[in-house]
Amino acid sequence: MAQKKVIGLLVGRENTFPGPFLEMVNQKGAADGITAELAVLGGTEELDAPYHSVLVDRISHEVPYYRAHLKSAVLMGTTVINDPFWWEADEKFFECTLARKLGVAVPKTVVLPNKQYIPEIDHRSSLRNLQFPLDWDHIVSYTGLPAVLKPNTGGGWKDVFIVQSMEELITAYDQTGLKTMILQEFIDWDDYVRCICVGRENILPIRYNPRAPFEQRYQTSQPVEGRLRDQAIKDARTLVDALGYDMDTVEFAVKDGVLYAIDFLNPAPDFDNFSIQEDNFRWVLEKMSDLVLSYARGEASPPWRNEHRWWNYVAKPPAPNPVQA
Numbered sequence: 001m002a003q004k005k006v007i008g009l010l011v012g013r014e015n016t017f018p019g020p021f022l023e024m025v026n027q028k029g030a031a032d033g034i035t036a037e038l039a040v041l042g043g044t045e046e047l048d049a050p051y052h053s054v055l056v057d058r059i060s061h062e063v064p065y066y067r068a069h070l071k072s073a074v075l076m077g078t079t080v081i082n083d084p085f086w087w088e089a090d091e092k093f094f095e096c097t098l099a100r101k102l103g104v105a106v107p108k109t110v111v112l113p114n115k116q117y118i119p120e121i122d123h124r125s126s127l128r129n130l131q132f133p134l135d136w137d138h139i140v141s142y143t144g145l146p147a148v149l150k151p152n153t154g155g156g157w158k159d160v161f162i163v164q165s166m167e168e169l170i171t172a173y174d175q176t177g178l179k180t181m182i183l184q185e186f187i188d189w190d191d192y193v194r195c196i197c198v199g200r201e202n203i204l205p206i207r208y209n210p211r212a213p214f215e216q217r218y219q220t221s222q223p224v225e226g227r228l229r230d231q232a233i234k235d236a237r238t239l240v241d242a243l244g245y246d247m248d249t250v251e252f253a254v255k256d257g258v259l260y261a262i263d264f265l266n267p268a269p270d271f272d273n274f275s276i277q278e279d280n281f282r283w284v285l286e287k288m289s290d291l292v293l294s295y296a297r298g299e300a301s302p303p304w305r306n307e308h309r310w311w312n313y314v315a316k317p318p319a320p321n322p323v324q325a
């Protein structure tokens with residue numbers, strides 16, 4: 001009899017994914033003695049023997065104790081989806097630089113110093129390395145206007161401003177407080193695609209309308225086909241492979257045939273069946289269950305072993321910019 005292996009799931013308030021996912025893993029894994037359950041954590045010791053062979057993390061960005069547990073669990077031999085070290089380090093601006101290196105089109109982007117700091121920090125003593133005031137004309141001459149001012153990390157469309165003029169930009173920036181923001185060329189898109197990415201190779205492009213209400217954004221009645229589909233799959237795969245995300249969504253705004261990657265820092269992507277729709281939900285369940293089982297059986301190789309991870313591109317020059325090619 002094979003040794004019992006447990007796959008754990010950490011979740012937030014989502015309700016439609018956890019039950020069917022655990023059920024499918026339990027069904028498919030039964031013959032190998034692999035079971036799946038909601039993880040229960042309540043204080044972790046440094047050398048706790050790893051109870052879970054795989055942990056799927058959908059919520060550690062909101063619960064710091066989970067993140068601390070997951071990092072230690074990695075060191076103790078658990079495979080964690082997604083890598084907690086990398087998720088914590090990742091930022092949208094870094095990803096834009098990476099996309100340039102990899103030859104994936106991204107809007108022109110500038111990362112900005114914070115508007116504010118904690119009270120103990122003042123300009124004269126602690127911020128001597130900062131150019132002040134900022135040269136907004138120079139910054140905007142790169143991104144153009146309109147532009148998008150949005151947080152360097154985060155999600156849920158919080159603090160995303162589309163600004164039409166310098167005045168609107170300064171007004172928006174003045175509201176950003178302690179957040180680090182990026183300013184990005186606005187892509188006036190004529191089409192939009194969101195790819196659900198599982199296991200760094202399974203890519204599902206879905207037409208997406210960010211202008212629709214939240215639960216109607218996935219437009220399943222208009223499948224993504226032809227060259228658009230091929231390019232979305234190729235670019236999304238390039239990005240998740242280099243980032244090492246086993247769960248992610250990669251979004252593209254399409255303008256004049258160019259796919260601009262807009263947001264690909266979504267390591268706990270929306271898997272709810274009412275937003276991604278039933279067929280896509282089935283696809284996610286199949287791919288996610290196969291992935292965790294292949295890790296539990298020792299068949300899949302974790303992302304940190306991947307030769308396409310971003311650090312292998314440090315010395316390489318940026319690939320040609322697809323916008324000009």
Ligand SMILES: Nc1ncnc2c1ncn2[C@@H]1O[C@H](COP(=O)(O)OP(=O)(O)OP(=O)(O)O)[C@@H](O)[C@H]1O
Binds near residue numbers: 148158262263266
């Ligand atoms: N450069 C851009 N050009 C055009 N539209 C943009 C751009 N950046 C962001 N947007 C719009 O703003 C929305 C939110 O931006 P973004 O996805 O970066 O933020 P988020 O908070 O991570 O969102 P989510 O929760 O959907 O992941 C995008 O779906 C897109 O519609």
Ligand SMILES: [Mg+2]
Binds near residue numbers: 156265266
């Ligand atoms: Mg996002």
